[in-house]
Amino acid sequence: MTDIAVIGAGMGGLTLALALVQAGQRVTLYEQAPVLGELGAGITLSPNAVRVIDWLGLGDAMRAISVVPEVQWTQHWQTGDVLRQSGRGADFAAAHGGAGYYHIHRADLHAMLAGALPPGVLQLGKALATVTTDGTMRFRDGSSASADVVVGADGVKSAVRAALFGADQPQFTGQVAWRGIVPVDALPTAVQALPPGIHIGPQRLFMRYPVRGGRLINYAAFVELNGWEGEGWSIPSTIEELLTHFGDWDATVPAIIAATPPSGLFKWALHARQPLASWVQGRVTLLGDAAHAMLPFMGQGAATALEDGAVLARCLTQYQPATALRVYEDLRRDRTTMVQTQSRLLGLQFQGEDPAKLGAGPIRNEESLGLFHYDATRTPI
Numbered sequence: 411m412t413d414i415a416v417i418g419a420g421m422g423g424l425t426l427a428l429a430l431v432q433a434g435q436r437v438t439l440y441e442q443a444p445v446l447g448e449l450g451a452g453i454t455l456s457p458n459a460v461r462v463i464d465w466l467g468l469g470d471a472m473r474a475i476s477v478v479p480e481v482q483w484t485q486h487w488q489t490g491d492v493l494r495q496s497g498r499g500a501d502f503a504a505a506h507g508g509a510g511y512y513h514i515h516r517a518d519l520h521a522m523l524a525g526a527l528p529p530g531v532l533q534l535g536k537a538l539a540t541v542t543t544d545g546t547m548r549f550r551d552g553s554s555a556s557a558d559v560v561v562g563a564d565g566v567k568s569a570v571r572a573a574l575f576g577a578d579q580p581q582f583t584g585q586v587a588w589r590g591i592v593p594v595d596a597l598p599t600a601v602q603a604l605p606p607g608i609h610i611g612p613q614r615l616f617m618r619y620p621v622r623g624g625r626l627i628n629y630a631a632f633v634e635l636n637g638w639e640g641e642g643w644s645i646p647s648t649i650e651e652l653l654t655h656f657g658d659w660d661a662t663v664p665a666i667i668a669a670t671p672p673s674g675l676f677k678w679a680l681h682a683r684q685p686l687a688s689w690v691q692g693r694v695t696l697l698g699d700a701a702h703a704m705l706p707f708m709g710q711g712a713a714t715a716l717e718d719g720a721v722l723a724r725c726l727t728q729y730q731p732a733t734a735l736r737v738y739e740d741l742r743r744d745r746t747t748m749v750q751t752q753s754r755l756l757g758l759q760f761q762g763e764d765p766a767k768l769g770a771g772p773i774r775n776e777e778s779l780g781l782f783h784y785d786a787t788r789t790p791i
Contacts, residue, residue, distance in 0.1 A: 420520075
């Protein structure tokens with residue numbers, strides 16, 4: 411039986427490990443954090459991600475802790491006028507074979523996936539120091555291990571990627587992002603009743619949607635802004651700072667920002683990394699953000715990591731390791747490169763000088779590109 415090591419217990423790493431366990435494979439998941447705790451904010455699960463969750467047998471559990479929006483609005487930054495309306499309810503789910511569209515707190519999804527692993531698979535406090543192409547791993551605590559296959563699922567600052575492909579220099583995109591979570595009952599009644607929305611304007615973008623049964627509103631704000639390039643995910647910011655960029659927007663946006671708990675607002679600079687020509691070196695490959703970190707404007711970062719996990723697990727179950735890694739890369743690289751590219755272009759469209767144009771004509775987004783129809787659990791391997 412093949413020994414498989416997965417580095418990083420994020421969404422992609424957990425998906426891969428759980429799929430391998432369910433297929434009867436021998437896998438160890440190494441995570442640098444000493445404990446798994448509350449992390450991140452909200453994410454969207456589109457049908458291509460939901461199919462993977464269903465395949466893992468966790469669909470009912472996921473739906474129980476998610477919010478299903480009936481519609482999603484795209485709104486003018488100044489007037490609040492609805493420029494586009496996208497159905498997201500029962501009809502949308504039916505059109506995608508029952509795999510619908512959900513909003514969920516990242517921590518809730520993460521806990522659900524981690525909780526489905528049997529004891530002994532997840533090893534905490536194991537920060538990778540280096541890995542070699544023969545599958546030998548050395549950890550910062552002085553320990554070492556080896557495996558027939560090593561998968562770097564360790565995120566945008568991947569130690570696996572740095573060890574085998576070199577420490578690339580990410581390029582600042584000129585975009586700074588903020589994230590926050592607001593209790594719904596802290597908002598004006600009129601704002602509470604709104605469906606999820608994306609507010610678009612020149613050089614700025616604000617998206618919002620409910621999580622945790624609608625008790626919280628998760629939001630992310632993006633501004634074209636030079637002069638600050640901090641890449642950390644949890645750099646504290648202030649309400650006043652964010653309002654300098656959005657205070658003159660339609661009243662919905664500043665109302666949500668103003669209701670943010672003072673210690674609950676964070677910012678980071680968005681950096682882009684060039685797609686790799688190959689993800690495989692010897693017995694080692696990459697998955698998720700480690701392979702193809704992308705800007706968030708299509709909401710496909712977590713979805714593509716889940717897709718990677720499902721496809722790689724199927725390949726490792728069907729083929730010998732060397733063939734499995736080659737087939738996995740061939741199946742996934744072109745798709746994820748396309749999503750990386752199109753996500754960045756969509757962000758530019760959202761922040762164009764004339765938002766009304768976005769509502770008047772066609773748009774190349776995750777829906778029109780057909781991303782929702784992909785099924786990582788059934789695509790031929």
